[in-house]
Amino acid sequence: MKMQRSDEWLNTSQNEPRGYIQPQKLDELWFHTGTNCNLRCPFCFEGSKPGDNRIEFLTLKEARGFIDEALELGVKKFSFTGGEPFVNPEFIQILDYALEHRPCLVLTNATEPLMNQIGEVLPLRDKPNPLNFRVSLDHPDPVKHDESRGRGNFRKALDTLGRLHRGGFGVSIARQMLTDEDSDTVDQAYAPYFENAGVPANLLIIKFPEFHLPGSLPQVAEITESCMTRFISPEQRATFMCSFSKMIVKKNGQCGVYACTLVDDVENYDLGNTLHDAMKQRVLLGHHRCYSCFAGGASCSEGS
Protein backbone atom coordinates (compact mmCIF):
# COMPACT_ATOMS: atom_id res chain seq x y z
CA MET A 1 0.00 0.00 0.00
CA LYS A 2 1.35 3.43 -0.88
CA MET A 3 1.48 6.48 1.34
CA GLN A 4 -1.87 8.21 1.35
CA ARG A 5 -1.93 11.92 0.74
CA SER A 6 -5.08 12.92 2.62
CA ASP A 7 -5.27 16.50 3.91
CA GLU A 8 -5.24 15.14 7.44
CA TRP A 9 -1.93 13.48 6.71
CA LEU A 10 -0.40 16.36 4.77
CA ASN A 11 -1.30 18.89 7.47
CA THR A 12 -1.02 18.97 11.24
CA SER A 13 -4.06 19.23 13.52
CA GLN A 14 -3.55 23.03 13.43
CA ASN A 15 -3.80 22.84 9.64
CA GLU A 16 -0.18 23.78 9.06
CA PRO A 17 1.82 21.91 6.42
CA ARG A 18 3.43 18.91 8.06
CA GLY A 19 7.24 18.72 8.14
CA TYR A 20 8.83 16.25 5.78
CA ILE A 21 12.09 14.73 4.62
CA GLN A 22 12.89 14.29 0.96
CA PRO A 23 15.06 11.13 0.78
CA GLN A 24 18.49 11.99 -0.59
CA LYS A 25 20.25 8.68 -1.13
CA LEU A 26 20.11 5.04 -0.10
CA ASP A 27 23.21 4.47 2.02
CA GLU A 28 21.69 1.82 4.23
CA LEU A 29 18.94 -0.72 3.65
CA TRP A 30 17.34 -2.33 6.68
CA PHE A 31 15.43 -5.58 6.62
CA HIS A 32 12.83 -6.51 9.20
CA THR A 33 13.23 -10.28 9.54
CA GLY A 34 9.85 -10.75 11.33
CA THR A 35 8.30 -10.02 14.74
CA ASN A 36 8.67 -13.64 15.87
CA CYS A 37 11.08 -13.53 18.82
CA ASN A 38 12.16 -16.04 21.44
CA LEU A 39 11.68 -13.37 24.13
CA ARG A 40 8.67 -11.22 24.99
CA CYS A 41 10.06 -8.04 26.49
CA PRO A 42 7.23 -5.86 27.80
CA PHE A 43 8.84 -2.68 26.39
CA CYS A 44 9.44 -4.13 22.91
CA PHE A 45 8.62 -1.33 20.49
CA GLU A 46 7.96 -3.94 17.81
CA GLY A 47 5.51 -5.90 20.01
CA SER A 48 7.55 -9.03 19.18
CA LYS A 49 7.06 -12.34 21.00
CA PRO A 50 7.24 -16.09 20.33
CA GLY A 51 5.10 -17.03 17.33
CA ASP A 52 4.14 -13.42 16.50
CA ASN A 53 3.62 -12.65 12.82
CA ARG A 54 2.47 -9.03 12.69
CA ILE A 55 5.55 -8.71 10.51
CA GLU A 56 6.19 -12.00 8.76
CA PHE A 57 9.43 -13.87 8.14
CA LEU A 58 11.28 -12.46 5.15
CA THR A 59 12.42 -15.19 2.77
CA LEU A 60 15.77 -15.48 1.00
CA LYS A 61 14.07 -14.97 -2.37
CA GLU A 62 12.42 -11.73 -1.23
CA ALA A 63 15.58 -10.41 0.42
CA ARG A 64 17.67 -11.15 -2.68
CA GLY A 65 15.37 -9.05 -4.85
CA PHE A 66 15.75 -6.00 -2.60
CA ILE A 67 19.49 -6.53 -2.11
CA ASP A 68 19.98 -6.54 -5.88
CA GLU A 69 17.80 -3.44 -6.33
CA ALA A 70 19.60 -1.61 -3.52
CA LEU A 71 22.95 -2.36 -5.15
CA GLU A 72 21.71 -0.61 -8.29
CA LEU A 73 20.93 2.42 -6.12
CA GLY A 74 24.42 2.50 -4.63
CA VAL A 75 23.64 1.13 -1.15
CA LYS A 76 26.64 1.01 1.22
CA LYS A 77 25.45 -1.41 3.88
CA PHE A 78 22.68 -3.80 4.88
CA SER A 79 21.23 -4.00 8.38
CA PHE A 80 18.84 -6.50 9.94
CA THR A 81 16.46 -6.26 12.85
CA GLY A 82 13.47 -8.16 14.25
CA GLY A 83 12.03 -9.74 16.38
CA GLU A 84 15.09 -11.83 16.76
CA PRO A 85 16.65 -12.30 13.29
CA PHE A 86 18.03 -15.75 14.13
CA VAL A 87 14.48 -17.06 14.71
CA ASN A 88 13.86 -16.55 10.97
CA PRO A 89 14.64 -19.96 9.39
CA GLU A 90 16.25 -18.40 6.29
CA PHE A 91 18.17 -15.66 8.05
CA ILE A 92 21.67 -17.14 7.85
CA GLN A 93 21.24 -17.69 4.11
CA ILE A 94 20.00 -14.10 3.70
CA LEU A 95 23.02 -12.82 5.61
CA ASP A 96 25.32 -15.00 3.57
CA TYR A 97 24.00 -13.45 0.34
CA ALA A 98 24.10 -9.88 1.68
CA LEU A 99 27.70 -10.31 2.86
CA GLU A 100 28.74 -11.20 -0.67
CA HIS A 101 27.98 -7.59 -1.57
CA ARG A 102 28.17 -5.16 1.36
CA PRO A 103 29.04 -4.91 5.07
CA CYS A 104 26.18 -5.99 7.33
CA LEU A 105 24.89 -5.17 10.80
CA VAL A 106 22.62 -7.51 12.81
CA LEU A 107 20.65 -6.45 15.89
CA THR A 108 20.23 -9.45 18.17
CA ASN A 109 19.31 -10.40 21.72
CA ALA A 110 22.21 -12.92 21.50
CA THR A 111 20.37 -15.72 23.32
CA GLU A 112 19.38 -19.28 22.28
CA PRO A 113 18.50 -18.68 18.59
CA LEU A 114 21.98 -17.27 17.92
CA MET A 115 23.78 -19.46 20.48
CA ASN A 116 22.35 -22.63 18.92
CA GLN A 117 23.38 -21.59 15.41
CA ILE A 118 26.76 -20.07 16.15
CA GLY A 119 28.44 -22.98 14.37
CA GLU A 120 26.81 -21.75 11.14
CA VAL A 121 27.47 -18.08 11.91
CA LEU A 122 31.23 -18.29 12.55
CA PRO A 123 32.12 -19.20 8.93
CA LEU A 124 30.53 -15.88 7.83
CA ARG A 125 33.70 -14.10 8.98
CA ASP A 126 35.31 -15.41 5.80
CA LYS A 127 32.87 -13.57 3.52
CA PRO A 128 34.12 -10.68 1.37
CA ASN A 129 32.47 -8.06 3.63
CA PRO A 130 32.55 -7.53 7.41
CA LEU A 131 29.70 -8.50 9.72
CA ASN A 132 28.90 -6.53 12.86
CA PHE A 133 26.56 -7.50 15.67
CA ARG A 134 24.74 -5.12 17.98
CA VAL A 135 23.72 -6.99 21.11
CA SER A 136 20.95 -5.71 23.40
CA LEU A 137 22.20 -5.21 26.96
CA ASP A 138 19.55 -2.87 28.33
CA HIS A 139 21.15 -1.92 31.65
CA PRO A 140 24.60 -2.39 33.19
CA ASP A 141 22.85 -4.53 35.77
CA PRO A 142 21.94 -8.18 35.08
CA VAL A 143 18.96 -8.10 37.44
CA LYS A 144 17.36 -5.12 35.70
CA HIS A 145 18.05 -6.53 32.24
CA ASP A 146 16.57 -9.90 33.19
CA GLU A 147 13.47 -8.36 34.79
CA SER A 148 12.09 -7.70 31.33
CA ARG A 149 14.12 -10.01 29.09
CA GLY A 150 13.85 -13.10 31.28
CA ARG A 151 16.11 -14.84 33.71
CA GLY A 152 19.69 -15.58 32.72
CA ASN A 153 19.51 -13.55 29.53
CA PHE A 154 22.04 -10.86 30.52
CA ARG A 155 24.62 -13.55 31.19
CA LYS A 156 23.86 -15.33 27.92
CA ALA A 157 23.96 -12.14 25.86
CA LEU A 158 27.24 -11.06 27.44
CA ASP A 159 28.79 -14.47 26.88
CA THR A 160 27.66 -14.48 23.22
CA LEU A 161 29.00 -10.93 22.78
CA GLY A 162 32.44 -12.17 23.88
CA ARG A 163 32.26 -15.22 21.61
CA LEU A 164 31.32 -13.08 18.59
CA HIS A 165 34.21 -10.71 19.31
CA ARG A 166 36.66 -13.60 19.66
CA GLY A 167 35.14 -15.11 16.51
CA GLY A 168 36.40 -12.09 14.57
CA PHE A 169 33.19 -10.05 14.21
CA GLY A 170 32.66 -6.40 15.06
CA VAL A 171 30.43 -5.93 18.12
CA SER A 172 28.58 -3.10 19.83
CA ILE A 173 25.74 -2.99 22.34
CA ALA A 174 22.36 -1.25 22.43
CA ARG A 175 20.96 0.01 25.70
CA GLN A 176 17.95 1.90 26.91
CA MET A 177 18.35 5.58 27.72
CA LEU A 178 16.52 6.71 30.82
CA THR A 179 15.17 10.23 31.14
CA ASP A 180 17.53 12.39 33.21
CA GLU A 181 20.25 9.76 33.27
CA ASP A 182 23.92 10.64 33.56
CA SER A 183 24.87 8.92 30.32
CA ASP A 184 28.63 8.75 30.94
CA THR A 185 28.14 7.12 34.35
CA VAL A 186 25.72 4.57 32.91
CA ASP A 187 28.10 3.78 30.03
CA GLN A 188 31.03 3.38 32.42
CA ALA A 189 29.07 0.93 34.56
CA TYR A 190 29.35 -1.60 31.70
CA ALA A 191 33.16 -1.71 32.02
CA PRO A 192 33.44 -4.67 34.43
CA TYR A 193 31.01 -6.70 32.31
CA PHE A 194 32.92 -5.91 29.13
CA GLU A 195 36.15 -6.95 30.83
CA ASN A 196 34.50 -10.14 31.96
CA ALA A 197 33.39 -10.93 28.40
CA GLY A 198 36.81 -10.06 27.00
CA VAL A 199 35.52 -7.24 24.78
CA PRO A 200 37.17 -3.80 24.51
CA ALA A 201 36.35 -1.39 27.33
CA ASN A 202 35.52 1.35 24.82
CA LEU A 203 32.93 -0.72 22.96
CA LEU A 204 30.39 1.36 21.03
CA ILE A 205 27.19 1.78 23.07
CA ILE A 206 24.07 2.84 21.15
CA LYS A 207 21.44 4.45 23.39
CA PHE A 208 17.75 4.31 22.59
CA PRO A 209 15.07 6.56 24.06
CA GLU A 210 11.64 5.16 24.99
CA PHE A 211 9.88 4.42 21.67
CA HIS A 212 6.49 3.22 23.02
CA LEU A 213 4.57 0.11 21.90
CA PRO A 214 3.36 -0.34 18.30
CA GLY A 215 0.08 1.43 17.65
CA SER A 216 0.39 3.60 20.78
CA LEU A 217 -0.27 7.32 20.51
CA PRO A 218 1.82 9.20 23.05
CA GLN A 219 1.33 12.97 23.05
CA VAL A 220 4.22 14.63 21.28
CA ALA A 221 4.49 17.99 19.56
CA GLU A 222 3.63 17.98 15.86
CA ILE A 223 6.40 18.77 13.40
CA THR A 224 5.52 21.43 10.86
CA GLU A 225 7.26 22.35 7.64
CA SER A 226 8.25 25.61 9.26
CA CYS A 227 9.87 23.77 12.27
CA MET A 228 11.89 21.73 9.79
CA THR A 229 13.18 24.76 7.92
CA ARG A 230 13.59 27.21 10.83
CA PHE A 231 15.22 24.89 13.40
CA ILE A 232 16.77 22.14 11.28
CA SER A 233 19.48 22.88 8.73
CA PRO A 234 19.75 20.96 5.43
CA GLU A 235 22.82 19.18 6.87
CA GLN A 236 20.80 18.11 9.90
CA ARG A 237 17.93 16.98 7.70
CA ALA A 238 20.36 14.75 5.83
CA THR A 239 21.10 12.90 9.09
CA PHE A 240 17.47 11.77 9.56
CA MET A 241 17.33 8.02 8.93
CA CYS A 242 14.54 8.42 6.40
CA SER A 243 16.83 10.64 4.36
CA PHE A 244 19.48 7.99 3.75
CA SER A 245 17.88 4.63 4.60
CA LYS A 246 14.77 2.52 4.11
CA MET A 247 13.42 -0.68 5.66
CA ILE A 248 11.85 -3.74 4.03
CA VAL A 249 8.86 -5.09 5.95
CA LYS A 250 6.66 -8.08 5.08
CA LYS A 251 3.00 -7.98 6.07
CA ASN A 252 0.12 -10.13 4.84
CA GLY A 253 2.39 -11.97 2.43
CA GLN A 254 3.70 -8.79 0.73
CA CYS A 255 6.94 -6.87 1.15
CA GLY A 256 6.79 -3.09 1.38
CA VAL A 257 9.48 -0.41 1.58
CA TYR A 258 9.03 1.59 4.78
CA ALA A 259 10.41 5.05 5.47
CA CYS A 260 12.74 3.97 8.28
CA THR A 261 13.16 1.39 11.06
CA LEU A 262 10.82 3.06 13.54
CA VAL A 263 7.48 3.45 11.79
CA ASP A 264 6.44 0.00 10.56
CA ASP A 265 3.19 0.09 12.57
CA VAL A 266 1.63 2.83 10.41
CA GLU A 267 0.69 2.02 6.81
CA ASN A 268 1.27 5.63 5.70
CA TYR A 269 4.97 4.89 5.90
CA ASP A 270 4.76 2.04 3.41
CA LEU A 271 6.22 3.85 0.41
CA GLY A 272 5.59 1.14 -2.18
CA ASN A 273 6.91 -2.17 -3.40
CA THR A 274 10.18 -1.06 -4.95
CA LEU A 275 13.11 0.96 -3.64
CA HIS A 276 13.17 3.05 -6.80
CA ASP A 277 9.59 4.22 -6.12
CA ALA A 278 10.12 4.67 -2.40
CA MET A 279 13.18 6.88 -2.81
CA LYS A 280 11.15 9.42 -4.76
CA GLN A 281 8.58 9.92 -2.01
CA ARG A 282 8.61 12.59 0.67
CA VAL A 283 8.41 11.19 4.18
CA LEU A 284 5.90 13.18 6.25
CA LEU A 285 6.95 13.42 9.88
CA GLY A 286 3.63 12.49 11.45
CA HIS A 287 4.60 9.50 13.65
CA HIS A 288 5.27 10.03 17.34
CA ARG A 289 8.66 8.39 16.81
CA CYS A 290 9.52 11.04 14.17
CA TYR A 291 9.56 13.43 17.10
CA SER A 292 12.40 11.38 18.67
CA CYS A 293 14.45 12.02 15.53
CA PHE A 294 13.47 15.67 15.48
CA ALA A 295 14.18 16.30 19.15
CA GLY A 296 16.98 13.88 19.93
CA GLY A 297 18.47 12.74 16.66
CA ALA A 298 17.41 9.10 17.20
CA SER A 299 19.17 6.81 14.78
CA CYS A 300 19.50 3.05 14.45
CA SER A 301 22.52 3.45 12.19
CA GLU A 302 26.14 3.15 13.21
CA GLY A 303 27.63 4.95 10.20
CA SER A 304 29.48 3.04 7.52
Next chain:
Amino acid sequence: MNTLTVLNVIFITDELFELQVERGDVQFEPGACVALFNNGDESRPYSIAAGSEEDILRFLIRRVPNGLVSDWLAQRKPGDLVQASAPFGWFRPGRSVNGERSIFIATGTGIAPFLSYLRSYPLQIPELCLYGVRRLEEGFNLKELQNLYNFRLALSQEEVSSHFHGRVTGLLELIPLATDIHYYLCGLDTMIDETSKWLEDHGVAYTQIHREIFFYEDATL
Protein backbone atom coordinates in the same frame (compact mmCIF):
# COMPACT_ATOMS: atom_id res chain seq x y z
CA MET B 1 -2.81 -18.35 12.99
CA ASN B 2 -4.37 -21.82 13.27
CA THR B 3 -7.50 -22.79 15.18
CA LEU B 4 -7.05 -26.33 16.46
CA THR B 5 -9.67 -28.60 18.02
CA VAL B 6 -8.76 -30.29 21.31
CA LEU B 7 -8.95 -34.07 21.07
CA ASN B 8 -7.78 -35.08 24.53
CA VAL B 9 -6.21 -33.78 27.73
CA ILE B 10 -4.47 -36.66 29.51
CA PHE B 11 -3.09 -36.01 32.99
CA ILE B 12 -0.21 -38.20 34.16
CA THR B 13 -0.02 -36.38 37.53
CA ASP B 14 -1.94 -33.42 38.99
CA GLU B 15 0.35 -30.99 37.23
CA LEU B 16 1.58 -32.78 34.11
CA PHE B 17 -0.57 -33.48 31.08
CA GLU B 18 -0.47 -34.30 27.41
CA LEU B 19 -2.60 -32.01 25.26
CA GLN B 20 -3.66 -33.61 21.99
CA VAL B 21 -5.12 -31.42 19.26
CA GLU B 22 -6.12 -31.89 15.65
CA ARG B 23 -3.19 -31.28 13.35
CA GLY B 24 -4.97 -29.40 10.57
CA ASP B 25 -2.36 -28.68 7.90
CA VAL B 26 0.41 -27.75 10.35
CA GLN B 27 3.82 -28.77 8.95
CA PHE B 28 6.79 -28.90 11.32
CA GLU B 29 10.26 -30.25 11.94
CA PRO B 30 11.09 -32.02 15.23
CA GLY B 31 12.18 -29.44 17.78
CA ALA B 32 9.66 -26.87 16.56
CA CYS B 33 7.29 -25.16 18.96
CA VAL B 34 4.07 -23.29 18.42
CA ALA B 35 2.72 -20.44 20.50
CA LEU B 36 -0.57 -21.54 22.09
CA PHE B 37 -3.00 -18.82 23.18
CA ASN B 38 -5.35 -18.65 26.13
CA ASN B 39 -8.82 -17.17 25.66
CA GLY B 40 -7.29 -13.69 25.74
CA ASP B 41 -4.22 -12.30 24.07
CA GLU B 42 -1.59 -14.22 26.03
CA SER B 43 0.45 -16.88 24.31
CA ARG B 44 3.38 -19.11 25.29
CA PRO B 45 5.60 -21.40 23.24
CA TYR B 46 5.16 -25.16 23.60
CA SER B 47 7.30 -27.76 21.92
CA ILE B 48 5.58 -30.32 19.68
CA ALA B 49 5.99 -33.88 20.97
CA ALA B 50 4.30 -35.62 18.04
CA GLY B 51 6.12 -37.23 15.15
CA SER B 52 6.12 -35.30 11.89
CA GLU B 53 4.00 -38.00 10.20
CA GLU B 54 1.35 -38.28 12.95
CA ASP B 55 -2.23 -37.12 12.32
CA ILE B 56 -2.42 -35.17 15.56
CA LEU B 57 -0.28 -32.68 17.48
CA ARG B 58 0.82 -33.55 21.00
CA PHE B 59 2.17 -31.22 23.67
CA LEU B 60 3.58 -32.22 27.07
CA ILE B 61 2.70 -29.47 29.48
CA ARG B 62 3.42 -28.62 33.07
CA ARG B 63 0.55 -26.74 34.67
CA VAL B 64 2.01 -23.68 36.39
CA PRO B 65 -0.15 -22.59 39.35
CA ASN B 66 -2.12 -19.55 38.13
CA GLY B 67 -0.13 -19.65 34.90
CA LEU B 68 -1.97 -17.58 32.34
CA VAL B 69 -1.69 -20.11 29.55
CA SER B 70 -0.71 -23.53 30.98
CA ASP B 71 -3.51 -23.42 33.56
CA TRP B 72 -6.04 -22.45 30.91
CA LEU B 73 -4.85 -25.24 28.62
CA ALA B 74 -5.13 -27.73 31.51
CA GLN B 75 -8.85 -26.96 31.73
CA ARG B 76 -9.63 -27.67 28.07
CA LYS B 77 -12.07 -30.42 27.13
CA PRO B 78 -12.35 -32.43 23.89
CA GLY B 79 -14.03 -30.28 21.24
CA ASP B 80 -12.71 -26.96 22.63
CA LEU B 81 -10.77 -24.72 20.27
CA VAL B 82 -7.23 -23.45 20.83
CA GLN B 83 -5.48 -20.75 18.79
CA ALA B 84 -1.94 -21.59 17.72
CA SER B 85 0.79 -19.79 15.78
CA ALA B 86 2.61 -21.41 12.89
CA PRO B 87 5.49 -23.67 14.05
CA PHE B 88 8.89 -22.06 14.56
CA GLY B 89 12.06 -22.79 16.45
CA TRP B 90 15.78 -22.63 16.90
CA PHE B 91 16.31 -26.04 18.52
CA ARG B 92 16.61 -28.75 15.93
CA PRO B 93 17.56 -32.21 17.12
CA GLY B 94 16.19 -33.24 13.71
CA ARG B 95 19.30 -31.92 12.03
CA SER B 96 20.95 -35.18 13.03
CA VAL B 97 19.11 -36.96 10.22
CA ASN B 98 22.07 -35.93 8.10
CA GLY B 99 24.03 -38.65 9.83
CA GLU B 100 25.29 -36.50 12.70
CA ARG B 101 25.88 -38.31 15.95
CA SER B 102 23.77 -36.90 18.75
CA ILE B 103 23.15 -37.09 22.48
CA PHE B 104 19.85 -36.00 24.05
CA ILE B 105 19.51 -34.81 27.64
CA ALA B 106 16.14 -33.70 29.02
CA THR B 107 14.36 -32.87 32.22
CA GLY B 108 10.57 -32.95 32.70
CA THR B 109 8.53 -31.74 29.73
CA GLY B 110 11.86 -31.04 28.00
CA ILE B 111 11.61 -34.57 26.58
CA ALA B 112 8.99 -33.28 24.08
CA PRO B 113 11.32 -32.28 21.19
CA PHE B 114 13.25 -35.54 21.55
CA LEU B 115 10.07 -37.63 21.45
CA SER B 116 9.12 -35.72 18.31
CA TYR B 117 12.48 -36.57 16.77
CA LEU B 118 12.39 -40.24 17.79
CA ARG B 119 8.83 -40.57 16.46
CA SER B 120 9.74 -38.83 13.21
CA TYR B 121 12.97 -40.75 12.57
CA PRO B 122 12.66 -44.09 14.40
CA LEU B 123 15.80 -45.43 12.73
CA GLN B 124 18.00 -42.48 13.71
CA ILE B 125 18.75 -43.35 17.30
CA PRO B 126 20.86 -41.00 19.44
CA GLU B 127 24.01 -42.40 21.03
CA LEU B 128 22.56 -41.72 24.45
CA CYS B 129 19.33 -40.28 25.85
CA LEU B 130 19.32 -39.12 29.49
CA TYR B 131 16.03 -38.10 31.10
CA GLY B 132 15.60 -36.61 34.55
CA VAL B 133 12.34 -36.26 36.48
CA ARG B 134 11.52 -36.06 40.18
CA ARG B 135 9.46 -39.26 40.54
CA LEU B 136 8.74 -42.22 38.25
CA GLU B 137 5.11 -41.14 37.72
CA GLU B 138 6.36 -37.84 36.23
CA GLY B 139 8.15 -39.49 33.32
CA PHE B 140 6.36 -38.99 30.01
CA ASN B 141 6.15 -41.95 27.59
CA LEU B 142 8.64 -44.07 29.54
CA LYS B 143 7.70 -47.35 27.86
CA GLU B 144 8.45 -45.86 24.47
CA LEU B 145 11.73 -44.36 25.66
CA GLN B 146 12.87 -47.49 27.46
CA ASN B 147 12.77 -49.31 24.12
CA LEU B 148 15.87 -47.34 23.21
CA TYR B 149 18.88 -49.45 24.16
CA ASN B 150 20.74 -46.36 25.30
CA PHE B 151 18.14 -44.63 27.48
CA ARG B 152 18.79 -43.79 31.14
CA LEU B 153 16.26 -42.37 33.59
CA ALA B 154 17.26 -40.35 36.65
CA LEU B 155 14.79 -39.88 39.52
CA SER B 156 15.79 -37.06 41.85
CA GLN B 157 13.16 -37.57 44.56
CA GLU B 158 12.46 -41.28 44.53
CA GLU B 159 14.49 -44.49 44.75
CA VAL B 160 13.40 -47.13 42.26
CA SER B 161 15.58 -50.09 41.42
CA SER B 162 17.07 -50.09 37.92
CA HIS B 163 16.89 -46.28 37.70
CA PHE B 164 19.52 -43.81 38.77
CA HIS B 165 18.68 -42.00 42.00
CA GLY B 166 19.69 -38.37 41.78
CA ARG B 167 19.65 -35.50 39.35
CA VAL B 168 20.25 -36.30 35.71
CA THR B 169 23.53 -34.37 35.91
CA GLY B 170 24.74 -37.25 38.11
CA LEU B 171 24.90 -39.28 34.87
CA LEU B 172 27.15 -36.92 32.93
CA GLU B 173 30.11 -39.29 33.15
CA LEU B 174 28.18 -41.68 30.83
CA ILE B 175 28.25 -39.16 28.00
CA PRO B 176 30.50 -40.12 25.09
CA LEU B 177 32.84 -37.31 24.10
CA ALA B 178 33.81 -36.84 20.47
CA THR B 179 34.27 -33.82 18.25
CA ASP B 180 31.59 -34.90 15.77
CA ILE B 181 28.80 -35.42 18.32
CA HIS B 182 26.04 -32.82 18.76
CA TYR B 183 24.69 -32.44 22.29
CA TYR B 184 21.04 -31.35 22.67
CA LEU B 185 19.88 -30.17 26.10
CA CYS B 186 16.27 -29.31 26.92
CA GLY B 187 14.28 -28.46 30.04
CA LEU B 188 15.43 -26.86 33.27
CA ASP B 189 17.96 -24.00 33.14
CA THR B 190 20.22 -25.37 35.87
CA MET B 191 20.56 -28.76 34.14
CA ILE B 192 21.38 -26.99 30.87
CA ASP B 193 23.94 -24.65 32.47
CA GLU B 194 25.63 -27.41 34.43
CA THR B 195 25.72 -29.82 31.50
CA SER B 196 26.99 -27.15 29.03
CA LYS B 197 29.77 -26.24 31.44
CA TRP B 198 30.68 -29.89 32.00
CA LEU B 199 30.80 -30.51 28.25
CA GLU B 200 32.94 -27.43 27.57
CA ASP B 201 35.24 -28.35 30.48
CA HIS B 202 35.64 -31.76 28.84
CA GLY B 203 36.70 -30.23 25.54
CA VAL B 204 33.40 -30.21 23.63
CA ALA B 205 33.20 -27.24 21.25
CA TYR B 206 30.54 -24.68 22.10
CA THR B 207 29.21 -25.01 18.55
CA GLN B 208 28.27 -28.65 19.21
CA ILE B 209 26.06 -27.78 22.21
CA HIS B 210 22.38 -26.85 21.59
CA ARG B 211 20.06 -25.59 24.29
CA GLU B 212 16.36 -25.01 24.89
CA ILE B 213 15.24 -23.72 28.32
CA PHE B 214 11.61 -24.34 29.29
CA PHE B 215 11.73 -23.67 33.03
CA TYR B 216 13.84 -21.93 35.66
CA GLU B 217 14.89 -23.73 38.80
CA ASP B 218 14.70 -20.82 41.23
CA ALA B 219 11.10 -19.92 40.31
CA THR B 220 8.31 -20.82 42.65
CA LEU B 221 7.34 -23.76 40.50
